Amino acid sequence: MITGYKAARNRPLTRGQKQSNTALAAVRAPVEHGFAHLRNWRVLGKVRTAPAWATALVRALLVLTNREVAR
Secondary structure, three states: OOOOOOOEOOEOOOHHHHHHHHHHHHHHHHHHHHHHHHHHOHHHHHOOOOHHHHHHHHHHHHHHHHHHHHO
8 A cells, every 4th residue: 555645743745745645646536436436325235245246246336436437
């Protein structure tokens, strides 16, 4: 997992660190939005099946959601 840079009170971020955080946020945003959409789908809370199948289902739903959001 890649995390961004964090500023301290006595050590502000450099221009390069800010640019790095911005690039990371741009890559992370679509994934976070996909998870937010999945949280709104309450039916997933009722899924009672094998974890492997549930993982495949969630992946498929994320792909469909991302395609819909990208339009």
